[in-house]
Amino acid sequence: MDALLDIPVLGFILQFLVYLVNVIVNGHIAPIILGLATPIALGALCGVLNERSGVVNIGIEGMMLFSAYIAFMIALLVHQAFPAEPSSVFGTTPALIMGVIAAIAAGVLISLLHAWLSISVRADQIISGTIINITALGLTSYLNRLIQPFDSAGTFESFRPPAALVNLPGIGWLFEMFTAVGPIAMSVIVFVVIVQILLFRSRWGLRTRAVGEHPKAADTVGINVIRLRYRNVLMGGVFAGLAGAYLTLEATGSFQNNMTAGRGFIALAAMIFGRWTPLGAFGGALLFMASQAIGVAIRLAPPASDLGAFLAGIQQTYPSMYNNFFTGLPYLLTIIVLAGVVGRSIPPAADGKPYEKESST
């Protein structure tokens, strides 16, 4: 083994892989990966619900951003009106709960705009989504400048799983990954499984897929295409809203302009990577964001041997580029995945096509 690791380039790559596996299993990095992947996975769920019923949603980014702002502001207002001690479970306060509810409402509200533009008005769905992104960015920046909050309602706290379970050899890290996180991150796996089951095992799921593949046929057998699409887009808004709430009420505790930073688009790529299935999209989200978490891992637990020396050398000479490299990896992976997978990953047949019921005259 040691002889193998001494081969020039291959050895380096092997060393890195060994290090990666080691840091994920023993480095307590798994919860960070889930945390980074949470808004991506929730955004991808929003995308799956939309696109399975034939509505393209480029506006997830804007929905997330707007919800993040609303979540933060509502939580702050409630916090200032009714200050309360954080409870022992997740550090929950009434303010945080109200913030999450408001975020979901905001997500649904913007989804309504997207649904109206793309289903009823039959506007170009990609332009509709882009307009939502532009408007959300402008509106949140405007409000943020206007009010400039110096206070915060705090954040949800992460759960502390019993040490005995975390330290289980081999699988402890998996257990830690899904429990040593806040409530929204913890709920993601539940939502993913529920939507996966409903989409492929329920009457609603069958109808959704029918409308997304062949709306005319679905209409012929008595499914209300317009109503089903509206319902799905609005339900997608719930997940986009939750993703926004995660950013301000669980991950950071503050709001910055354009804090979504392209996550809505990475979510779309995760959805395409997962072939429009919730489980696949979740896997994509984990994979994309793991690349960003590696940067954190190397900082927390630098690899030993010449690999560590090599990385430390780069960081010393090019600190900014070194940091930006890890920040940029998910974006790069998104492009690579789109370029490599999209040809073989087939979207719902009616995706992006407005449905017009033929008049009965």
Added chain:
Amino acid sequence: MISRPRSYAGWVLVPALSILLALLVASVLIIASGVIGRQRELDLLLPLVAYRSLLVGAFGNLRGIANTIVAATPLMLTGLAVGVGLKAGLFNIGATGQVLLGGFAAALVGTQVADAPLFIAVPVAMLGGILAGALAGFIPGFLKAFTGAHEVVTTIMLNALIQLIVSGLVNDIFRVPGFSFARTATVGNAALTGFGGTTIHLGAIFAFVCIPLSYWLLWRTTVGFEIRAVGANPTAALYAGMHPRRMMILTMSLCGAFAGLAGAIEILRLGYYPAVFGTSIGFDGITVALLGRADPVGILFSALLLGAMRAGAPLMQIEARVPVEIIDVIQGVILIFLAAEIVVRRIFRLRTTPEAGELQTITRTYGEKVVG
């Protein structure tokens, strides 16, 4: 989108009404800003005060008019960067990244030719920006043509990547000492300075020339016809012996070149490239293109309109205490009304013409097969 409008009156009406409606919606927000902002009072006339200072700031005196033209200059180019793409059925929202790369390249080339005479230094630095922008447009165009990766997602990702790469390069390699922040060396003679005591600079001429140039390209040349044909129906274009893939790559590169020139102009005006270079001209280009219906003449007027808003906003912020970010909100609301053209027509009881709903089928989803 392939044919010229039948009458300009009907063609201009809906954008104009959308602007009007957006200003109405924004006035509600402005009144709200009076209530929750620093003044804490309900002032129903505040929107009038704000819009008045916006107008005065943009057109009130020679300096205001000059500022409007300077602000409109890059917007014409980013408007073309989005608009020409729309003609080919491509939605280029990567103008931001193309602007950054173009500006960065112009700064690097500019420092190399800093001592050359002005009439060599400026065009050479601009050419650097144009080529770099074209490269930034080529990548998503190539990916779209040969893998089907949707340009909306790839260009947004490239925006983030280019920003990270360029700021990393400036911080680690091209930083010059002696300043409190990371920036490149000065571009010397390649800098764009105002003439006649105003802020208007040479770049404005380049931008104004690009408008008739792209009009000629789109409507008077074979390439332009192919671009529009591919935008209207790639399959039909293929069977007519055209090359949809080649056209997609060419169009995206051209779009990137326009945005790259815009970035070059902005950076050469500044004189150096700062590691943190925030600019809204990339996203403003989307508004300009959609408001101008992807037509060069329309883009010229929407760029002037948006430039006026950008130039007048600071005075509005001082006099009416309305944050300049209100311009971003107004843009978004204009776009919502434009997209809902049918609704605007219904509000004003206009007849629905064949041109109505032009925004409906410009772009293609990633569901569509790659043709070519």
